[in-house]
Amino acid sequence: MVALTARLSSRIPRAIHTSAIHLNNRSGGNGAKPAEDTTDHNDEVENQTGTETSGGRWRGHAAASIRTRYQRRRQASALPPVELPSSFLHNNVTLHASQEQPRLPIALAEDARHPKLSPLSVDQGPSLRQSSEALEVYFETALRHLLARGRELALDLENSRLNKDDRRWDSPETVARAVRVWDMAIDSATHLIDAIYPIRQSEHFYKVRPFWWSQVPKILNTGLPGHRDQLPSLVASLGDQLNFAEQYEYPLPHIIADLPVETFVALRKSIRRELFASPPPTFDHKTSKRPITILALSGYGGRSISEAIGQHFAHSIGADLIYLDAYDVSEVVGGYLGQNWAYSRGPLAMLGFRAAELNGKTVGGRDERPLEGQDDDEIDTDVGISASNTSPSTVVEELQKLRQGEYESFSKWENLKIDKMLEQIIRSTSSESSESHTRPVLIHLHDIIELSMTIEGSLLINRLRALTDVAWQQGLPVAILGTSSCEQQSEEYQNAIREFAVNDFVVTRHVLPDYVERYTVLKGHARTQAPFHLQKADYLMENVSNITRMLRALDQETPQTPGLSLDSIMSYLRSSDPKLSILQNSILPAPEIYHLACAFKSQEGEAGINNIPAVLEERFTLGPLQQWQGHNLFGEDRGEGDALGGISTAGEDPNTLEARATPKLNEYEKRIASGQVNRENLRITFADVHAPTETISALKLLTSLSLLRPDAFSYGVLAQDKINGCLLYGPPGTGKTMLAKAVAKESGANMLEISGASINDKWVGESEKLIRAVFTLAKKLTPCVVFIDEADSLLASRSMFTNRASHREHINQFLKEWDGMEETNAFIMVATNRPFDLDDAVLRRLPRKIHVDLPLEKDRLAILKLLLKGETLDESVSLDEYAQRTPYYSGSDLKNMCVAAAMAAVEEENEAAAKHDGPHPFQYPERRILRKSHFEKALKSIPASISEDMPSLKLIRKFDEEYGNRKRSATKSTMGFGLVEDKHHIK
Known part of the structure; x- marks a missing residue:
């Protein structure tokens, strides 16, 4: 307890x-x-x-x-008097003034300084015709609305001129509203023409996001799941968008990003x-x-x-x-x-x-992971909680x-x-x-x-x-x-x-404030300059505001510090390398804010503004305050590996480091992340694995085609459904794990290896959380291939463990997550020597079943040539002969035989060196030569690990007949090698 x-x-x-x-x-x-004393x-x-x-x-x-x-x-009545700070009244209290526009936050105002490429400027691929028709409907509706509104304004202007007492059009606000309406009408007419004539491609850049900015990509992606029927709702929300853009200087997409307009309007009505x-x-x-x-x-x-x-x-x-x-x-x-x-x-x-x-x-x-060797009891003691006197209840x-x-x-x-x-x-x-x-x-x-x-x-x-x-x-x-x-x-x-x-x-x-920017990059448009990050600008403003607050706390008598100017900081950061700015990447804790505030305060005076870069550079060059074991001052890995695979980042470009930043993981995802396969350390490629061309093509199609051709997966059936599972089954030693490693090396996707040891936990409910973490981590590592080797130990049939309720719960949780509860893009690759032991529900979720069988004679010859490509063979050695003499040998058995032959050659050289008694030391040959005697000795010591009477081999053949290609064809499956020629299967 x-x-x-x-x-x-x-x-x-x-x-x-x-x-x-x-x-x-x-x-x-x-x-x-506790009982209270009435006197206190x-x-x-x-x-x-x-x-x-x-x-x-x-x-x-x-x-x-x-x-x-x-x-x-x-x-x-004895409470001290309350007086709100003047800074609070100035920055936090806003009195309504109908003639004044709301103050735009500094980060959004800074966003309006940077040009943005329109999503209409990129090629839409095969769905261009369908997208153009939808855009035509959208912009035609917008133009009709704007022209009708423009006519109303024109009539109102005419009536105002006839009535000399009507001075409404003397107001700059009224004129500005009319100008905004006609600007939107011109913009809509331009894009309506582009939609009618889609072959006219032209680049459009905006600084302030127009009213249609977050809606058009959804129209262009009408083939994507969830967006197919959005055009009517997008057109219906046009009125709210246009009315807002007419009333305010900035349209809604510039203020709320891709937050649905309906949500904004509904919340405003609720308030x-x-x-x-x-x-x-x-x-x-x-x-x-x-x-x-x-x-x-x-x-x-x-x-x-x-x-x-x-x-x-x-x-x-x-x-x-x-x-x-x-x-x-x-x-x-x-x-x-x-x-x-x-x-x-x-x-x-x-x-x-x-x-x-x-x-x-x-x-x-949120990263409170305990240090190695520190258990839960020690943590409880550190925070002042005793397990003996604080029960969960x-x-x-x-x-x-x-x-x-x-x-x-x-x-x-x-x-x-x-x-x-x-x-x-x-x-x-x-x-x-x-x-x-x-x-x-x-x-x-x-x-x-x-x-x-x-x-x-x-x-x-x-x-x-x-x-x-x-x-x-x-x-x-x-x-x-x-x-x-x-x-x-x-x-x-x-x-x-x-x-x-x-x-x-x-x-x-x-x-996603940069939703359109991501869309243009996805469509293949190369960026000409670094994109503007609204969140980084927000973090910068928050840190600058915290420094100002700390300056007020340091000297409450003169809270205004002339040396700390927002304009000077912004101008410095715009002209400097933003990768060096710690003010933009995260919110600094109180000690660092105190350190910067003290540095700014010491620079007060005539040279205060000029010394702001020096103060920031001092902090930049210091680097992170804490340097942990295995990392240098800027967080680069020294070889012990990070939480997601230990990829060395020394000497890489900072932009690459930022793009490969480790996602924030919870407690369970960190435990699962230890199984991520580091592609940089893998040596096996498809060229090192002999397998039928059909097998390799199938694996490439399943795991990497969506990365190479994202446009093909943006519409139609491929956008709605996909094959999200593959089963590699066959006798032991036939290369299933090597194929998985080759997929990890060449697919371009992240690989996450899962086993029973990483899932099973002695505490009730912990295994289910770890299973869920597999899929949530795969979502963060997208694209990701989840590889489960020896899957019969983890996904065995529930009927085999009737006395183990925990196994049934594990399978149920795995199946629930597998069905897309988290909507991940993970691909599940399963390898096993006992496919007949897998649960039926697991088999249903593995629509592609690839039989990796024992190699035939010609395949054994190819494997021998592949294994011995770096060795020197004697003329007496005939690989065709040994390929014929090794039936029922798996690829692993052939590898062991070649290793045994090479070791026999080395042993022979050692015996010759021991017998040498000449005046000069024995000279080993530069390269060993493998002779027939070495292979004969290896054949005697390395027999085939699989026999014809092996029960599991018969069960695999039966499984192949029920679920594999033999079920659909009387001839041998083309997805594997095959057993020895069997007359029973030739009709």
């Missing part, structure tokens, strides 16, 4: 471990709530000593007994309903909780898209906007509690960096209390401070407006998923929601929009989303 508890505890996030520590310290470890209700713990964790939580076994506590009564809804008479904020709307994005880890969505929601609805993220909460709320980023890094001050770590944006984020109970709001992490005095600061934030739009506040207020809380994964963040979310409900009940039209962006969602992150989805309106979408 203790071991089970330790394993469970090691899989609970560190923040949850810390919550159990605090709860055990307060309740004596039994989960019961408003006491505050002024000073606390202990150890600070990476997430900002205090930990320790006997913290309550060693901390010095100074307590005194404090009333709510509008929430803002203008009135609380029911029975609503009580003490017992009720208002559901909120949450948008969680995957595939992209920046914040500019979410920020732009919130700004446009507020502007279109006519609401004031309050933007909050984890950094804002850590700086504003943490600062009011006496914590700051520089010298008092308490749990709230580090909340933003903890959120970035849980999101996976920091270097090594206790941890689950405390987590449930946390979610229900029954657990408090702060003292009562701290809670009063937090409530007062959050109330001030909610009412910040009223204080900014000189008039009585009547507009609705939208509170945009970014990083909501990451915050909910921490103790402090979860409690702050609950307090913000409760105080927002209070303001709503008091008559303020206010609502919360929660957003989050994570490039690769961990299992803990997905669980947090599911927790929200129980009670709140949660929408998850996968977005």
Whole structure:
């Protein structure tokens, strides 16, 4: 039970471990709530000593007994005055102004500086005619809509001129709207002509993505699964796209990437309903909780898209906007509690960096793999949890209390401070407006998923929601929009989303800001310049913002630092090599931000701006702060291998290193990743394996054709279905494993080798998770070939192990994942000597069955020539004779015979050297010569490993007759070599 508890505890996030520590310290470890002294209700713990964790939580076994506590009564009226920082009011609070355009986030504004190739500029291949017809319908519909709208504007302009009191067309905004409408009409007409005459190919470049940018590739890919019937829905969403592009300076695709327009419109309607809804008479904020709307994005880890969505929601609805993220909460709320980023890094001050770590944006984020030789019990001791006094049921109970709001992490005095600061934030739009506040207020809380994964963040979310409900009940039209962006969602992150989805309106979408850029490259268009990465620009802005916040924490009297200019940093990074910029690749942790902020602060003065490159170069040249064994300063492998195969990267181009960056893996994928085959270290190619041409062609078609001809797999039946499994079966030693290695060497796909040892685990449920990890890892390594050697040990028939329920569960899990539950592009290659032992359901999922049989005489001759191509043979040796004298010899047997003959020649040379007694030392021949006597000796010592009466050989032949090519033809299968000539099979 203790071991089970330790394993469970090691899989609970560190923040949850810390919550159990605090709860055990307060309740004596039994989960019961301590009795409260009525005289100490408003006491505050002024000073606390202990150890600070990476997430900002205090930990320790006997913290309550060693901390010095100074307590005194404090009333709510004694709270210090609250004053929101001017930087927060300027950057985070936006008052609605109908004549002003929403502020575009800096990363998206930077994106508008870079040219982008239109997807209409690349050749569409065989589906050109079908795509042109769809484009014609789309752009004709757009042009009709725009011309009708242009006519309305023209009539409105004429009426305005007739009415001298009508001054609407004197407004630049009205003129700009008309110009945008006609620009879109000209653009639509141009592409309509291109669609009518598809042979007219011309390149179109855009800086600001037009209204059709994310929809056209889906039209061009009408043959792909899931896109065949999308044209009607795309045309139906044109009205929303065009209306938005007319109203705002930037069209929707430039703001929301390839997020579906329908999702954007539906969420905007949902927020509008929430803002203008009135609380029911029975609503009580003490017992009720208002559901909120949450948008969680995957595939992209920046914040500019979410920020732009919130700004446009507020502007279109006519609401004031309050933007909050984890950094804002850590700086504003943490600062009011006496914590700051520089010298008092308490749990709230580090909340933003903890959120970035849980999101996976920091270097090594979510990677808490234990060191070698450190077991689960040692890990539990390190984080302050004892397996003897923390049972799994206790941890689950405390987590449930946390979610229900029954657990408090702060003292009562701290809670009063937090409530007062959050109330001030909610009412910040009223204080900014000189008039009585009547507009609705939208509170945009970014990083909501990451915050909910921490103790402090979860409690702050609950307090913000409760105080927002209070303001709503008091008559303020206010609502919360929660957003989050994570490039690769961990299992803990997905669980947090599911927790929200129980009670709140949660929408998850996968977005790719560079979707069109990937499409143009897929269609064979070569890039003329490095592409712009929106996520890298987002990371840069986040790091620069963190440096600015750290500068304010270092010197709160003069928070504005003239030396740190965003324009100067941007101009430097645009002119420098972006591969060197650590500010663009990840979010730097607090110590590195502190280091850079101190360096910038030391450069204040007249030469501050000029010294910014020097400060950044100093950090660039330092390289990573931690250098682990086996890696040099820039993370290149020294030969011990990385987690996915140990490919040496020393001396390679940085662009190549970036393209081959190891994907982030979870705990189970890392265990499976040890089976990845390193193609660079393989020596076997198809030229080194003698097999029928049909066999090699079949393997190449199954594994590498989609890589060589992606256009052929973009439409028709090949786009919808594929052969995703292949079975290599035959007697032992016939070259099945060598064929698999040749596939890995020449196919261009990643190879993942799986065996029973990598799947089986003594703990219940662990094997199923490892099986699932096989397919999730294959998805990350796409294209990938999963090779299962000796598959009868892993995929044997379930009827053979009626007394082993675990085997049935393993097979069921494997089949479930194999059926495409994860929609992977993995190809399963199975090799076995006992195909008749495989489960029937496994055989059904292996539609291509290739029989690799014993070689015939001519095949044995070819194998001997292949094996002995580097040896010198005596004239007396006749390979035709030995090919005739070796029936039932497999390729492995022939190899062993040749090795034995060569060793016999070496032994003969050693005997001659031992008998030599001349005055000069014995001279070995430069190259040994294999004579007939050597082969005769080898034939006597190496017999055939397969006999005619072997039961398994008869069963393989029977299996071939039932499932292989013999089932469909009376002649010998062309997919293998064949047994010795058998008259029974010649008719």
